[in-house]
Amino acid sequence: MEAQKLNYKEAMAEIEGIVAQLENNQLDIDELSSKVKRVSELIAFCKSKLHETEEEVEKILKTIDA
Amino acid sequence: MEAFTLYDLNNRIKQVLKRDFAEAVWITAEITEIQLNSSGHCYLQLADKKEEDSNIVATARATIWAFVFRTLRPYFETVTGRSLSKGMKVLLNVEVVFHEVYGFSLNVKDIDPTYTVGDLERKKQEILLQLQEEGIMDMNRGLAFPALPKNIAVISSPTAAGWGDFRNQLEQNPYHYRFHIRLFPAVMQGEKTAESVIAALDRIYEYESLFDVVVIIRGGGSQTDLGCFDSYELASNVAQFPLPVIAGIGHERDETIVDRVAYMRVKTPTAAAAFLIEAFQEQEKCLEDRKHRFRMGVRELMHQEAVRQLTGMSGLKRSVQALLAGEGTSLKILSHRVERATQLYMGTRQSGFEKLKDRLENRIVLLLERQKDCLHRLKEGVGQKAGRMLEERQRRLEMVMTMVKYVDPNRVLKQGYSITRLNGKAVRDAALLKPGDCIETEMAQGKVSSKVMEK
Numbered sequence: 304m305e306a307q308k309l310n311y312k313e314a315m316a317e318i319e320g321i322v323a324q325l326e327n328n329q330l331d332i333d334e335l336s337s338k339v340k341r342v343s344e345l346i347a348f349c350k351s352k353l354h355e356t357e358e359e360v361e362k363i364l365k366t367i368d369a
Numbered sequence: 370m371e372a373f374t375l376y377d378l379n380n381r382i383k384q385v386l387k388r389d390f391a392e393a394v395w396i397t398a399e400i401t402e403i404q405l406n407s408s409g410h411c412y413l414q415l416a417d418k419k420e421e422d423s424n425i426v427a428t429a430r431a432t433i434w435a436f437v438f439r440t441l442r443p444y445f446e447t448v449t450g451r452s453l454s455k456g457m458k459v460l461l462n463v464e465v466v467f468h469e470v471y472g473f474s475l476n477v478k479d480i481d482p483t484y485t486v487g488d489l490e491r492k493k494q495e496i497l498l499q500l501q502e503e504g505i506m507d508m509n510r511g512l513a514f515p516a517l518p519k520n521i522a523v524i525s526s527p528t529a530a531g532w533g534d535f536r537n538q539l540e541q542n543p544y545h546y547r548f549h550i551r552l553f554p555a556v557m558q559g560e561k562t563a564e565s566v567i568a569a570l571d572r573i574y575e576y577e578s579l580f581d582v583v584v585i586i587r588g589g590g591s592q593t594d595l596g597c598f599d600s601y602e603l604a605s606n607v608a609q610f611p612l613p614v615i616a617g618i619g620h621e622r623d624e625t626i627v628d629r630v631a632y633m634r635v636k637t638p639t640a641a642a643a644f645l646i647e648a649f650q651e652q653e654k655c656l657e658d659r660k661h662r663f664r665m666g667v668r669e670l671m672h673q674e675a676v677r678q679l680t681g682m683s684g685l686k687r688s689v690q691a692l693l694a695g696e697g698t699s700l701k702i703l704s705h706r707v708e709r710a711t712q713l714y715m716g717t718r719q720s721g722f723e724k725l726k727d728r729l730e731n732r733i734v735l736l737l738e739r740q741k742d743c744l745h746r747l748k749e750g751v752g753q754k755a756g757r758m759l760e761e762r763q764r765r766l767e768m769v770m771t772m773v774k775y776v777d778p779n780r781v782l783k784q785g786y787s788i789t790r791l792n793g794k795a796v797r798d799a800a801l802l803k804p805g806d807c808i809e810t811e812m813a814q815g816k817v818s819s820k821v822m823e824k
Contacts, residue, residue: 311517315652318659325666332674335667342663349656352517353649356547360520360579364551367576 311352314345379469390465393478398429400457409435411442411453415461415475431463431475441480448482449489451596455560460484489599496601496626505608509632512613515581517652518645520549522580522612524569526557531588531617531638538642546649551580557587562597567606577611582645584615585627588638598625607631617641782813799824 321338324330330338373381402414411433416425433441446452453459462479500506521539525532532552539548553572556565566585573583585607597603598618604626607614613632617640618625628634635641774780778788788811789796796802806821 311652312515315516315655315659318656318663322659322662322666325663325670330666330670332670335670339667342660346656346660349652352519353653353656354545354547356549360549363579364520364549367551367572 309345309348311349314348314352318342318345318349376469379467379472383467383469386465386467393462393464395460395462395481396475397458397460397484398431400453400455400459401428403453403455409438411435411438411477413453413477429473429475431461431477433477437478441477445480445482445485449485451485451489452594454596457485457596458488489596493599493626496599496604497629499601500604500608500626500630503605505605506630508608509610509614509630512611512632514613514632514648516648518582518613518648519547520580520582521551521645522573522576522583523550523552523586524555524566524573524583525552525586525588525638527552527554529557529586529588531586534588535584535586535617535638535642538639539645542642542646542649544646544650544653546646548645558594560597562594563600563603566597566603570606570610573612574610580612582613582615582632583610584617584638584641584645585631586638586641587618595625598627600626603627604630615641615644779813782811785813787812 321330321342325338398415398417400413401416402412404412406412413431413433415429415431417427418424419426442453451457460481460483461475461477462481463475463477466474466476468474497506523532523535525535536550539550553569555569556562570583573580595618598616607616607627608630616625616628616631616634617636617638618628618634624634633644635644782788790809790811791802791806793809796808802808802821802824804821804824808819808821810817810819
């Protein structure tokens with residue numbers, strides 16, 4: 304999963320898009336398993352944004368001398 | 370000529386002033402300098418400025434003695450929400466004092482803070498109007514707040530209690546949300562505040578892309594030192610900052626101009642932290658909601674599909690049954706037809722046989738009768754025919770016997786003919802003989818053998 308390229312807002316928007324598709328009966332049963340996979344990845348990504356710190360960001364913040 | 374001593378002069382001035390200004394008077398002035406000394410006395414430098422060009426038209430020293438200042442100060446601060454400070458316009462009740470050594474000064478006996486309040490408010494309104502006219506008043510408020518304010522730039526004094534509260538609140542949040550917090554230290558009290566906060570904002574601006582939000586924290590300090598947050602310079606910087614600024618300047622009273630232009634104002638640093646945590650909670654709720662809706666949607670879709678399959682199956686079953694039933698009926702019909710056809714066929718054949726048998730029988734009878742007839746006729750005719758045949762045979766026999774009489778060889782031989790034989794066979798052609806052959810000649814009476822001599 305391209306977690307690094309993805310940002311939170313886009314991930315949320317993508318989830319919403321898929322949910323809307325599903326709710327509007329625009330999702331084919333054949334696409335379902337791939338969408339389930341995608342949505343769980345996106346949810347995991349969003350959850351990690353909520354609950355985890357990113358080392359990379361921490362590192363950069365430490366290099367700033369204010 | 371009689372000359373006064375300086376003391377005499379000063380003393381006379383003192384007496385005149387004392388007489389003419391026996392009562393204390395109310396004056397308005399601007400504080401241009403203020404100093405508190407260790408014994409609690411407050412020394413002021415006052416000035417009067419022309420409204421149009423701010424040129425100083427009068428100055429004076431003033432003193433608030435410690436015993437007065439102790440009561441005036443809290444009164445003033447309670448009413449204005451500000452401490453006496455440089456640049457402030459005040460309405461003072463002053464005693465004119467002239468001291469032979471220290472000269473002219475004003476002894477402050479009372480202060481009317483409502484005048485200052487009005488003046489501060491007027492100044493504030495002027496600044497707000499200016500920000501409005503420049504079109505920057507609502508710029509920060511117009512920014513889109515990030516969905517997840519995770520990376521937070523904090524402007525605070527590193528020693529402020531509010532900063533500690535803020536950080537603890539964020540780091541110890543019960544939902545285990547994780548933030549990235551970076552402090553940009555600034556002086557948060559006194560004259561240097563605006564300048565220092567602006568410098569911190571400039572630092573953050575350099576790393577703008579790293580951060581989602583800026584929080585200005587000023588917790589724990591004096592409640593009456595907020596004049597700098599009414600500064601046009603600072604307000605202008607905050608208003609135009611490209612990241613949302615949360616002002617947690619920390620005061621209960623009227624809001625400062627920075628509060629007005631900031632994306633969001635909160636009363637305490639703790640409230641600022643709570644606001645950020647709430648944003649996370651909202652996102653988590655939103656995420657949970659989507660997750661739930663997705664699950665339900667998937668379940669619904671699967672259910673629909675199952676129903677569809679079931680309906681499809683039973684439909685298929687029904688149509689197969691219908692088909693089978695149809696086939697059964699047509700099979701029955703067919704077998705009936707076959708049966709009937711067979712019967713019909715058999716019936717037809719049967720009668721055909723019957724007819725054929727009849728015909729055959731008739732034929733046989735007819736044939737038999739004919740043969741009988743024929744036989745009968747034959748029997749009748751046989752007698753006649755036999756008689757006639759016998760007569761014929763008789764006649765022919767007689768004729769043959771007559772003929773035999775004429776061809777009898779003995780009769781021929783008697784008439785002088787002889788038969789020549791070679792090796793027992795009659796020779797009918799002399800060419801068949803060659804000299805030396807022994808031939809036998811039969812005559813009517815006897816035979817003779819001879820040898821061919823010559824040909």
